[in-house]
Amino acid sequence: MKRYINGLILLALSSLVACDKKLNLDPAQDIREELALNTDANVKLVLLGAYDALALDGMFGGNTLRDAELMGADGEIRWVGTYEGPRDVFNHAMIAENNDAENMWVDAYKAINICNNVLDALAVVNEADRDQVKGEASFVRAMAYFQLVRFYAQGYEAGGNNTQAGVPIVLRPTRMIDESNLVSRNSVEECYAQILEDLNTAKSLLPDDNGVQAGKYTATALLARVYLQMGRFAEARDHAHEVIESGLYSLLPAYADLWNNEDNTAEDIFAVQISNQDFDESTMVIFYSIPDYGGRDGDIEVNQTHLDLYEADDARLALHYEGYGAWRTGKWRDQYKNEPVIRLAEMYLIRAECNARLGTSTGASVDDDYNAIHTRAGLQPKTGVSLDDILYERRLELAHEGHRIHDVKRLKGSVDGLSYDDPTLVYPIPAREIQANKNLVQNAGY
Numbered sequence: 527m528k529r530y531i532n533g534l535i536l537l538a539l540s541s542l543v544a545c546d547k548k549l550n551l552d553p554a555q556d557i558r559e560e561l562a563l564n565t566d567a568n569v570k571l572v573l574l575g576a577y578d579a580l581a582l583d584g585m586f587g588g589n590t591l592r593d594a595e596l597m598g599a600d601g602e603i604r605w606v607g608t609y610e611g612p613r614d615v616f617n618h619a620m621i622a623e624n625n626d627a628e629n630m631w632v633d634a635y636k637a638i639n640i641c642n643n644v645l646d647a648l649a650v651v652n653e654a655d656r657d658q659v660k661g662e663a664s665f666v667r668a669m670a671y672f673q674l675v676r677f678y679a680q681g682y683e684a685g686g687n688n689t690q691a692g693v694p695i696v697l698r699p700t701r702m703i704d705e706s707n708l709v710s711r712n713s714v715e716e717c718y719a720q721i722l723e724d725l726n727t728a729k730s731l732l733p734d735d736n737g738v739q740a741g742k743y744t745a746t747a748l749l750a751r752v753y754l755q756m757g758r759f760a761e762a763r764d765h766a767h768e769v770i771e772s773g774l775y776s777l778l779p780a781y782a783d784l785w786n787n788e789d790n791t792a793e794d795i796f797a798v799q800i801s802n803q804d805f806d807e808s809t810m811v812i813f814y815s816i817p818d819y820g821g822r823d824g825d826i827e828v829n830q831t832h833l834d835l836y837e838a839d840d841a842r843l844a845l846h847y848e849g850y851g852a853w854r855t856g857k858w859r860d861q862y863k864n865e866p867v868i869r870l871a872e873m874y875l876i877r878a879e880c881n882a883r884l885g886t887s888t889g890a891s892v893d894d895d896y897n898a899i900h901t902r903a904g905l906q907p908k909t910g911v912s913l914d915d916i917l918y919e920r921r922l923e924l925a926h927e928g929h930r931i932h933d934v935k936r937l938k939g940s941v942d943g944l945s946y947d948d949p950t951l952v953y954p955i956p957a958r959e960i961q962a963n964k965n966l967v968q969n970a971g972y
Contacts, residue, residue: 527800529940530888534797540630542647545957551752552598553589557780561640562643562649563644563646563647563721564650565645565650566650566651566652566655569647569648569650569651569659569673569758570651570655570659571660572628572640572643572644572647573640573644573662573663575640576637576640576641576644576662576663576666576667577739577782579633579637579640579666580637580666580669580670580798581798581800581962582629582633582636582637583629583633583809584626584629584630584631584632584633584634585630585634585637585670585673586634586669586798586865586867587798587808587809587865588672588808588809588810588811588812588813588865588899589612589626589629589630589809590630590673590677590928591810591865591867591927592612592809592810592813592814592826592927593612593615593626593630593677594928594929594930594931594932595926595927595928595930595931596615596616596826597615597616597618597930597931597941597951598610598930598931598933598934598941599616599930599941599942600934600941600942601829601831601942602828602829602831602835603826603827603828603829603830603832604616604826604827604829605617605739605825605826605925606824606825606826606852607813607822607823607825609623609825610624611624611625611626611627611629612626612813612825614626615898617704618942618944618948618950618951619950620950620953620972621954621957621972622950622954622955622956622957622959622960622972623956624953624954624956624967625955627678627953627955627956628679628956628957630673630674630677630953630958631674631955632956634673634674635670635696636669636671637666637667637669637670637720637746638667638670638671638696639669639696639699639700640666641664641666641667642667642696642697642698642699642700643662644659644663645663645664645698645897646699647859648660648793651860654857655951656833657731657732658692658731658732658733658736660727660731661728661729661730661731661732661740661745662728662732662736662739662740663723664724664728664731665724665725665728665732665740665744665748666740667724668720668721668724668725668728668748669748671693671695671717671720671724672721672751672752674693675692675693675714675715675717675718675721676755676932676935677952677953678692678693678952678953678954678955678969679691679692679693679714679717679952679969680714680947680952681714681719681755681935681946681947682714682755682756682757682936684756684757684758685757686713687715688713688714689713689714689715689719690713690714690716691714691967691969692711692712692713692714692716692717693711693712693717693721694709694710694711694816694966695716695717696714697720706958707963708963708964708965709963709965709966710965710966710967711955711966711967712919714952716750718756721752722749722752725744725745725748725752726749727852728740728741728742728744729745729749730747732744732745734772734774736772737771738790738799739952740784742797743768743769743772743774743775743795744795744868745867746765746768746769746772747765747766747769747795747796747872747873748868749761749765749858749877750762750765750769750873751868751872752880753765754876754879754880755936756931757936759879759880759883760880761882762876763876763877763880763881763884763886763888764882764888765874766874766880767889768878768889769795769868769870769873769875770873770874770877770889771863771889775792775793775794775795776792776793776870776871777793777870777871777874777898777899777902778791778792778793779901779902779951780841781841781842781845781902781903781904782841782845782856783811784857784866784869785856785857785858785859785863785866786856786857786859786860787863788801788862788863788864789864789866791866792871793866793869793870793871794864794866794870795868795869795870795873795893796866796867796868797865797867797868798864798865798867799864799865800862800863800864800865801862802861802862805860807820807862808858808861808862808863808865810857810865811857811858811859811861811863812825812856813825813826814826814854814857814858814926815858815859815860815861816849816850816854817850818849819859819860819861820860820861820862821859823839823850824849824850824851824852824854826854827852827853828846828852828854828855829853830853832925833846833853833917835921835922836922837905839904839905840903840904840905840922841902841903841904842903842922842923842925847855847859850946855926857926857927858926860936866927867928871899871902871923871924872923872924874898874899875896875899875916875919875920875923875924876898877889877890877894877895878892878895878896878911879913879916879917879920881895882911882912882913882916883913890912892916893907893908893909893910893911895929896908896911896915896916896919897911899919899923900919903922903923910952915931917937918965920933921933931951934946934951935947935951948967949970949971950971952969952970953969954968954969955967955968955969955972
């Protein structure tokens with residue numbers, strides 16, 4: 527996914543209406559609906575703004591990935607920085623005023639509202655492109671809601687009724703604030719149903735390959751991830767299988783080549799790309815890296831506890847490096863490089879896990895899928911691979927990529943002595959939202 531800048535979108539919009547008379551522009555934050563959504567070209571530019579919102583720091587600009595690792599650290603990584611927001615996430619000591627909780631909520635609903643505006647304006651989109659625009663907006667909205675419900679609600683319980691409070695589902699544009707905006711929280715079940723509906727819509731409408739924007743198999747890959755989180759293993763397996771068999775992606779021979787790239791690799795299914803032309807940088811680099819490479823002061827350190835998980839000749843261990851008196855992950859080392867969000871390796875591990883759980887061999891044997899990832903790391907192949915082997919491999923392969931706390935929750939594990947369903951492992955609804963909306967109910971413990 528290319529990172530787009532709102533200022534460039536507004537500049538492009540202004541050029542569409544320019545003439546030989548003086549142009550009177552509204553402030554950027556108050557751009558008029560009749561200007562932004564009145565033509566095919568303008569709606570498509572607004573759609574690019576939805577991708578840009580998804581790449582803000584509160585979302586996949588980095589914080590949503592970083593905080594999933596900090597919350598699930600369990601002694602493997604350590605926060606040593608001075609910022610209160612991530613420090614309190616790491617210490618499981620958040621308050622309702624936590625900046626990280628507020629930023630993610632605001633940025634996610636910004637992306638959702640842009641998508642809602644695009645979907646509401648489909649009538650002006652050229653008929654030949656309408657399905658694709660609808661599919662992309664549906665995908666971005668699903669991506670935002672999936673992050674929201676996983677952070678602000680107790681986890682999805684496979685086989686349960688999942689009536690626990692999720693997040694508000696808003697499917698119409700918010701253009702002015704009145705009583706109709708005082709929405710309540712939908713259930714977790716309702717949130718996941720909406721995510722699946724949006725992703726299935728996207729999958730059915732998008733082209734197989736859509737360049738740096740979401741395509742059919744981007745939506746299919748996210749469906750595999752969502753179904754895995756829900757414990758619906760047959761669906762997760764089958765969607766991962768579709769992505770693998772699409773032929774659009776391939777595993778890179780060298781693990782180190784996946785990281786610190788200016789462009790997507792053959793293994794990237796969905797990635798945020800950041801260049802030195804962007805206003806914002808990757809917060810993963812800012813907090814995981816060190817000043818030598820464009821980071822801050824090395825706010826996140828990798829502990830020996832984590833390094834000891836790897837075999838000595840594992841290429842994933844070799845990607846770590848020493849700097850500023852501590853170990854660091856090399857995944858987020860260099861400034862202005864892309865951020866892989868969904869990789870093909872994850873699809874192999876999902877298919878392997880689900881085949882192991884179900885006693886099936888869809889697409890490949892459990893051993894073959896496991897070894898595709900294991901041997902790429904420079905390790906000897908295994909036979910008779912168990913579910914525990916696969917989960918362990920997933921932990922190493924996807925370390926520092928924003929999966930940790932979500933895996934703890936779906937596997938009903940524990941972190942720092944806290945059970946997977948401990949209230950401190952759920953974000954608070956931001957205090958400003960509770961104050962502004964009398965219908966929102968705060969999470970337990972806040």
